[in-house]
Amino acid sequence: MPLQDFLALLKNRHEHPLVTLNSHSDDPRGQLVRNPARNHAIVLGGSIAGTLAARMLSETFREVTVLDRDHFPAGAAPRRAVPQGRHIHALLARGQQILDELFPGLTDELAALGAPTGDFGTTLSWYFNGRMLEPAETGLICAASGRPLLEDRIRARVRALPNVTFRDRTDIVGLVASPRGIRITGVRVRAQFEGSAEEVIDGDLVVDATGRGTRTPRWLVELGYPAVEEELVSMDLTYTTCDFAAPLPFDPIGGNIAIIPVATPEMPRGAIFARLPDRYAVSLTGILGDRPPADLDGFLSYARSLPVPEVYKAIRDAEPLGDPVSFRFPASIRRHYERLRRFPDGLLVLGDAACVFNPVYGQGMTVAAIEATVLGRHLAQGAPEPRRYLRDLARAIDAPWDMSAGADLGFPGVGGRRTLKVRAANAYIPRLQAAAVTDGRLSRAFLRAAGLVDPPQALLRPNIAARVLGRGKR
Template sequence: MTPARQRVGDHAVVLGGSMSGLFAARVLSDAYEKVTVVERDELTEGHRVRRGVPQGRHLHALQARGQQVIEELFPGISDEMIAAGAATGDVGFNTRWYFNGKSPRRVRTGLRAVAASRPFLERHVYARVAALPNVAFRGGHDILGLETTPDHARVTGVRVQAHGGGSPEESIGADLVVDATGRGSRVPAWLEEFGFPRVEESRLKVGVGYTTCRYRLTSDPYDDEISIAVIASAELPRGAIMTKVEDGLVTLTAYGILGDHPPTDREGFRVFLKSLAVPDIFEAVQDQEPLEDPVAFKYPVSVRRHFERVPRFPQGLLVTGDSVCSFNPTYAQGMTVASLGAQVLREHLASGSAPVPAAYFRDVAHRAVDGPWEAMTINDLAFPGVEGRRTLSTRMAHALTARVQAASTRDPAVTEAFLRVVGLIEPPSTLMRPGMLTRILRGSRAAS
């Protein structure tokens, strides 16, 4: 149990057993006597894709910073997953990247990638959280609503109901409720019902569609690499990533934006792969054995909820993960930003007092969401069909990115700096440091 001198409260409830919910439960377990995770799905240690994670069949990845944070939360988990069959390598040396159809110089960055399917990763994180003596799971339960004090100034618990058999409604009291139910979170609607101001939203329509097929390797097209990544560009808004995962399998996710989506029939999928900027992925799958027909998922719009701008918010309630911000999945930022949000929560609990919502949301915005959201928005606005205001700073960022990508084909130091920014290890401003900017300008001129 948590020592009394560190205890913030008796009971914390996490709504949603998502990755962000599991991260939150891990952090809360250090500060509350008991933590309960309530989830619609039955949570198990199996390999299956959960109904509540419809995108679970598709390729997922932790950025380099997310890999570091998950190791901080669960020491040794990376080696544990590798021992269980996950692929691993250096982000800059063992991945074959293509930007604008050109490959940057390979470089050993020291940033570790652990490649696995979403169910595999979730199973290992779930097992770690489930092993904590003060964490309990309530799978197979619908979340009906929040309980509050009569004036709605404080959340005091949550109302739930078990699936099937006409189960009665049940109240679970809590000192703190953390919503991790994701993009479909009902917290904004509940707040309005309680008389709180509407939560402002930022939206960016991207019309992303992606299609995934899994293969069993009959030959290895990778050499010493774990992944081939062909990134979509403004000139050709189609991309694909093919990655080794656990059990000797390969997951291939192809994507397109603004409605240009990969087909789900095998021949159409093959033709889409052939249309990419480079032939590497198309050629790599020709001799591989598909395990099933391709499956599709659509992501129409990125959504950010600005809880940090809400002037009044009930005590005893926090929000995390995709409930705060749902990113264009082609940038693989969601799980990493969720892990950064868990770090913010941990720091706010370190004082020994319950987190103050306004301060917590301010720090989540500043330290977890702002940077990735701005970078994603700038990148998406590079595609002419994406609606949005292209300011002078946005256009300058586009020009810098083009030069960085060009210079990286000649200078491994630029490659490393760029991948550290992409991996959320460093902020984009590091590319503007005088020495690095000189290398970028010199390298991009030489590449032209």
């Protein structure tokens, strides 16, 4: 099929029971909307998605409680329950915009704490197949704070809200439901202290933001609901990170933020080499069983194999701040809650509990922020009707999922469903990236779409497609 036809297709696109019952009214669905109860909202999970959910809920509920099994550290430190927190995290441009709207001055606060900031198109060097995109001003801000600092500052802002309470070291045992499971009326928990008894916390709304380990699909089945359909893209990713002391003996970043050799089917080893507030960090990535080593010599040898030699040259004589740390990510998972014909009132999902993205593309925190705005819109309209909310949530997930899952499916060994739309994108996007090596307008368009500011369809606008196809002919 000719590429132009592809573009047209792209454009048109028997243990302790986990659920208990109580004697709350089991009135027909929709009562919650007609008679809003806005006393108490419960958020399961206190990571970034859960904290953002609490921020939105605080505007319409008298009391919001955030529950988490982990201990919240005092200050910016990695958390035990977030093993990926020790690795480089990116906040895409749309995420930065939303967080600055929800927490005015946050980017300036991060910068004052040492986070390097700059334009996504000029202070980050993007490489595809060993060739750097032409630098171009995008008007989009990158704040390279690292996850622990960003999470700490967001949590501090939400903790300061008078109607929000964080309760850590608390295990979530299960949901509490009305007799026929039509409504979720609270949760059962147990504090992680010796002798603690199980207790029930009543709530008018429960939001599951427990991440990739969510038990909502299992709880729904135990309540008599159908199984949630899951879509998997299996890439068997491993990324290994090592931190290095500043200054570097050889520093190719200078006053900029990062060098990013992006993994491609032609050059499947990738990396992120970033300047952070107090150090430099390198995350090496490998897919389909190619695992960057977690010993320093192996780490350096892997870095030497990258198509961008500056990464290895910068760290070969640098001082490591500890041993490399690896994290394995077997598959991206999208849970299609919006396809369920029945869903209990009083329960919503958010963040990785709805969709787990390949972390290489840095979408997780930004999509959580986008989903928080979806929650905010539904809260402003009254008590959220779950199925309507879940349909809107799915629409918010569509674009980032198409971009990351589609990119992964460009690797022949990756498992997943390759639709005609996916194959069309994987014929077009590499040509756009190649053309952007010498065309700043294409660099800008690509980075604005990758930053989730512009929709993917923006890359198919006539003025963009003509530049891509024209350069291909030349």
